[in-house]
Amino acid sequence: MRGALRWPGRIRKAIAAAVAATGRPLRRPFVWGVGAGIAVVLIFRGGNTITSTDSFCESCHVHPQATSSWIQSTHYATKSGTVVHCVECHLPPGGMAYATEKTRLGIRDAFGAVFKDRESFDWEERSQLERARNYTFRESCLECHPNLFPIELTDEGEEAHLHYERRSDELRCLNCHLQVGHYDPDAAKEIDFGLVEIADAEIFAAPARVEGFVDYTEFIPGTSVSFDVVAIPGGTFEMGSPGWEPYRGDDEGPVHTVTLSPFWMGRVEVTWDEFEAWYRATKAEGRTDMRQAQMSAPGVDAVTGATPPYVPPDQGWGKGDRPAITMTHHAAQEYTRWLSTVTGKHYRLPTEAEWEYAARAGTQSTYFFEGNPNQYTERRFWNRLFGADTEVLDSFVVHAGNSGSRTQPPSEVAPNPFGLVNMLGNVREFCLDWYAPDAYQDRAGGTAILDPRGPATGSEHVVRGGSFRSDPADLRAAARDRTRSDACRMTDPQAPKSIWWYSDCTDIGFRIVREMTPEGEPR
Amino acid sequence: MIEKKDGPSRREFIETVGLIGAAGAMGAMVAGCGGVGEQYADYPWPPLLDQAPDGPVLRAGLIGCGGRGTGAVRDFLSAGPNLEIVALADCFRDRVGSCRETLREEEGVEVPDEFCFDGFDAYERLLETEIDLVLMATPPYFRPEHFEACVDARKHVFMEKPVAVDPVGARSVMASARTADGLGLSVVTGTQRRHQANYLETFRRVTRGAIGDVVSANCYWNGQVPWWRERQSGWSDMEYMVRDWVNWTWLSGDHIVEQHVHNLDAISWFLGDAHPEKAVGVGGRWRRPSGDQYDFFSIDFSFENDVHVHSMCRQIAGCTNNVSEFVRGSDGYTNCVDKIWQPDGTLSWEYPYELDEEGEKIGPRPYRQEHVDLVTAVRTNSPVNEAYRTAVSTLIAIMGRISCYTGQEVTWDEMMESGLKLGPGRLAFGPSELVRAVVPVPGTE
Numbered sequence: 020m021r022g023a024l025r026w027p028g029r030i031r032k033a034i035a036a037a038v039a040a041t042g043r044p045l046r047r048p049f050v051w052g053v054g055a056g057i058a059v060v061l062i063f064r065g066g067n068t069i070t071s072t073d074s075f076c077e078s079c080h081v082h083p084q085a086t087s088s089w090i091q092s093t094h095y096a097t098k099s100g101t102v103v104h105c106v107e108c109h110l111p112p113g114g115m116a117y118a119t120e121k122t123r124l125g126i127r128d129a130f131g132a133v134f135k136d137r138e139s140f141d142w143e144e145r146s147q148l149e150r151a152r153n154y155t156f157r158e159s160c161l162e163c164h165p166n167l168f169p170i171e172l173t174d175e176g177e178e179a180h181l182h183y184e185r186r187s188d189e190l191r192c193l194n195c196h197l198q199v200g201h202y203d204p205d206a207a208k209e210i211d212f213g214l215v216e217i218a219d220a221e222i223f224a225a226p227a228r229v230e231g232f233v234d235y236t237e238f239i240p241g242t243s244v245s246f247d248v249v250a251i252p253g254g255t256f257e258m259g260s261p262g263w264e265p266y267r268g269d270d271e272g273p274v275h276t277v278t279l280s281p282f283w284m285g286r287v288e289v290t291w292d293e294f295e296a297w298y299r300a301t302k303a304e305g306r307t308d309m310r311q312a313q314m315s316a317p318g319v320d321a322v323t324g325a326t327p328p329y330v331p332p333d334q335g336w337g338k339g340d341r342p343a344i345t346m347t348h349h350a351a352q353e354y355t356r357w358l359s360t361v362t363g364k365h366y367r368l369p370t371e372a373e374w375e376y377a378a379r380a381g382t383q384s385t386y387f388f389e390g391n392p393n394q395y396t397e398r399r400f401w402n403r404l405f406g407a408d409t410e411v412l413d414s415f416v417v418h419a420g421n422s423g424s425r426t427q428p429p430s431e432v433a434p435n436p437f438g439l440v441n442m443l444g445n446v447r448e449f450c451l452d453w454y455a456p457d458a459y460q461d462r463a464g465g466t467a468i469l470d471p472r473g474p475a476t477g478s479e480h481v482v483r484g485g486s487f488r489s490d491p492a493d494l495r496a497a498a499r500d501r502t503r504s505d506a507c508r509m510t511d512p513q514a515p516k517s518i519w520w521y522s523d524c525t526d527i528g529f530r531i532v533r534e535m536t537p538e539g540e541p542r
Numbered sequence: 543m544i545e546k547k548d549g550p551s552r553r554e555f556i557e558t559v560g561l562i563g564a565a566g567a568m569g570a571m572v573a574g575c576g577g578v579g580e581q582y583a584d585y586p587w588p589p590l591l592d593q594a595p596d597g598p599v600l601r602a603g604l605i606g607c608g609g610r611g612t613g614a615v616r617d618f619l620s621a622g623p624n625l626e627i628v629a630l631a632d633c634f635r636d637r638v639g640s641c642r643e644t645l646r647e648e649e650g651v652e653v654p655d656e657f658c659f660d661g662f663d664a665y666e667r668l669l670e671t672e673i674d675l676v677l678m679a680t681p682p683y684f685r686p687e688h689f690e691a692c693v694d695a696r697k698h699v700f701m702e703k704p705v706a707v708d709p710v711g712a713r714s715v716m717a718s719a720r721t722a723d724g725l726g727l728s729v730v731t732g733t734q735r736r737h738q739a740n741y742l743e744t745f746r747r748v749t750r751g752a753i754g755d756v757v758s759a760n761c762y763w764n765g766q767v768p769w770w771r772e773r774q775s776g777w778s779d780m781e782y783m784v785r786d787w788v789n790w791t792w793l794s795g796d797h798i799v800e801q802h803v804h805n806l807d808a809i810s811w812f813l814g815d816a817h818p819e820k821a822v823g824v825g826g827r828w829r830r831p832s833g834d835q836y837d838f839f840s841i842d843f844s845f846e847n848d849v850h851v852h853s854m855c856r857q858i859a860g861c862t863n864n865v866s867e868f869v870r871g872s873d874g875y876t877n878c879v880d881k882i883w884q885p886d887g888t889l890s891w892e893y894p895y896e897l898d899e900e901g902e903k904i905g906p907r908p909y910r911q912e913h914v915d916l917v918t919a920v921r922t923n924s925p926v927n928e929a930y931r932t933a934v935s936t937l938i939a940i941m942g943r944i945s946c947y948t949g950q951e952v953t954w955d956e957m958m959e960s961g962l963k964l965g966p967g968r969l970a971f972g973p974s975e976l977v978r979a980v981v982p983v984p985g986t987e
Binding site: 168 | 725
């Protein structure tokens with residue numbers, strides 16, 4: 020070799036052995052091949068090291084949450100002074116999974132950096148649980164936290180981790196520890212839910228007096244809370260969706276004729292202000308459910324109140340006039356019972372027929388505005404690729420495309436022809452009826468059915484409308500859904516699980532209706 | 543003194559064999575955990591040495607100085623060389639005194655005054671002494687709290703079964719067990735069947751397919767009330783109940799938990815450390831002389847794949863007695879302890895007991911063996927922790943009890959989430975409403 024390449028002794032011996040084994044002299048291209056291979060490995064190793072530093076990540080991820088919230092989090096400001104770096108959570112801990120994910124993210128980020136507008140990303144939306152799961156790996160959590168039962172763990176923590184162990188196929192660490200990597204001041208555990216009254220506001224002494232069948236503003240006595248109620252004229256409409264409607268579900272047919280008596284309906288979904296008024300007023304009245312209350316005092320028609328929520332029920336998104344969420348169907352019904360008591364009017368949840376009639380507001384199209392699901396939906400590749408024109412949709416509905424993955428105040432969108440806001444979006448809405456997929460089957464007779472009600476019994480209730488999380492295909496007036504009591508309380512570690520609050524369902528609220536008696540007077 | 547050079551001393555021999563055997567066996571230990579019918583590759587633990595290997599002195603403290611606690615100390619002291627008992631704790635001073643007396647007379651051990659503690663908080667002061675290991679034999683009500691304190695104090699533990707009386711307590715022990723794993727502590731519980739050579743050999747054969755897949759099982763503890771105390775003048779409600787603890791549900795968990803847990807643990811073990819999915823049971827009370835417990839329980843447990851297990855336990859004197867387990871498989875059946883039969887009833891295997899001079903079978907000594915196994919685990923630095931699976935067995939028994947008390951079907955999921963916690967809000971001697979507890983009536987909830 021005449022000293023052109025000075026191989027280390029061991030390699031030289033190995034080469035000599037290879038030469039001896041093959042019986043052929045070592046060729047120069049082979050030598051260069053080995054050298055190039057080593058170089059490639061070194062470059063990759065170096066490249067990997069360079070592209071795995073915090074500063075490399077930060078060079079693109081300049082959005083406000085990323086660095087500052089990480090520095091304020093318990094993974095930077097640790098007790099021991101250890102700093103947990105970006106890639107330690109946002110890539111799997113090692114091996115093939117690490118290489119695959121690193122490559123995937125690398126290609127995606129490089130593409131994004133070149134072709135996408137950084138300003139257009141909604142980082143807050145991406146920090147919500149459903150999205151964060153895709154960028155934060157359970158294996159990475161467990162790499163540093165292999166012991167789920169450290170000596171300092173509280174009793175509540177032990178219960179929660181035993182619960183996790185049994186449901187680790189459904190749950191992620193993030194279900195309960197979403198903010199540990201990026202501090203969110205709004206997510207601090209709220210202990211004053213329902214306890215803070217708005218100061219210096221007018222306290223209503225009496226409920227609204229309503230003369231005749233007109234729109235009015237209801238006042239909740241003893242509070243500063245009011246809400247608008249819209250008079251919905253009676254009428255006849257075609258309920259359900261025709262077979263040709265895009266993205267139609269099998270439970271939406273057959274289309275049948277329904278006539279509805281006049282009723283009133285809340286202009287917007289029940290707000291946190293309204294719902295908190297109930298919580299404040301009734302939480303002291305008892306924590307037993309209706310059945311027990313009646314057993315202890317037969318004949319007493321008691322209104323019951325909720326237990327304190329386990330976590331901030333508004334998810335830190337803000338309360339006020341945003342729609343109330345995370346309550347159970349039972350809690351929503353108790354709210355309407357209480358509201359009826361304090362206002363002297365008969366409020367309740369809408370039947371499914373009332374809901375669809377109100378949502379259609381005299382139209383028979385898929386939406387009460389122009390356009391069809393094929394044009395709006397993100398489920399079509401074409402729309403994803405070139406972007407759908409959702410200007411009309413956006414003006415009427417809070418949905419996945421314009422919500423930032425959270426509820427929005429009702430003022431963000433325009434009302435339907437009846438004057439109702441967000442029937443199709445913002446939050447899905449509980450109905451009074453039990454859900455059955457074949458609920459419409461018996462109704463196809465030709466004659467109009469007056470004020471239909473759902474099945475007499477069932478296990479889950481009807482939920483209608485779309486939410487801030489919905490694709491436009493699910494915002495259709497005829498789209499039907501149901502409660503999912505178990506899935507909505509998946510991380511609730513209590514037994515029995517709370518009858519008042521959903522631990523894992525943030526996109527359902529409700530709106531009230533008020534019935535007319537046959538004489539046109541409130542019952 | 544003449545030095546013997548012609549071979550290793552007995553002690554050296556035990557040390558050497560012990561260390562090799564224990565380390566080898568435990569190194570190969572398979573952490574078994576699976577569903578019904580899952581086959582184990584092997585079940586090498588415990589190594590069942592005659593005596594624990596030698597090592598630095600291990601100092602133990604005892605919490606719960608009754609008959610079982612005093613017996614546990616003696617078993618511990620006899621388990622190997624260099625084992626000491628240095629501290630005693632009990633609710634009652636006279637119990638500490640009688641235990642101390644027995645140890646002085648029978649073991650020649652003197653526990654000084656300053657290491658004898660009494661009162662409900664005695665265990666806290668015991669844990670402040672310089673001990674390596676804690677023996678726990680209090681009524682099971684106290685176990686979860688005491689066990690957590692022992693783990694937090696980084697002590698190895700021997701604790702009697704059961705390990706709780708309610709779901710909250712059982713889950714607390716599960717969590718503390720996981721914490722103990724993280725700290726490398728060894729915990730042996732009084733589920734003695736798992737320390738008997740005959741049971742272990744039967745189990746090995748069953749896991750290698752001797753009876754095929756398990757299709758059903760039965761277990762029994764039909765006997766009599768072990769003991770009760772007449773209330774003495776001067777005893778407060780609380781003192782009376784704690785002294786009469788084996789008859790009070792909040793203290794013992796009722797006899798299905800306190801006693802029958804042995805059999806339920808064996809069944810859970812033979813089914814692959816499994817737990818039932820649901821239970822429906824009947825039970826009642828007619829004869830019991832004191833306390834608020836039932837006389838009898840009979841429960842249908844259903845495990846995964848609809849494998850049904852019948853559990854029956856009774857404490858009434860003058861009836862047919864039976865303490866046993868029975869597991870039926872697709873290719874045979876076993877009594878779990880020493881025999882395996884073919885489906886047609888032909889005996890296919892029997893455990894080869896050693897015989898004594900009179901030709902009687904020499905049975906295992908599980909009470910002592912538990913301590914040999916614990917000390918071996920500690921001294922070979924091969925941690926073993928039985929707490930979690932004993933908490934599971936305890937919770938199975940609690941599940942059965944709740945079903946019998948209420949008359950309702952009870953699911954495992956409910957048990958893993960139930961907030962049921964028995965006993966007083968605060969422990970103190972004096973009057974207590976619990977003494978007027980009403981015996982549960984099924985069908986009234």
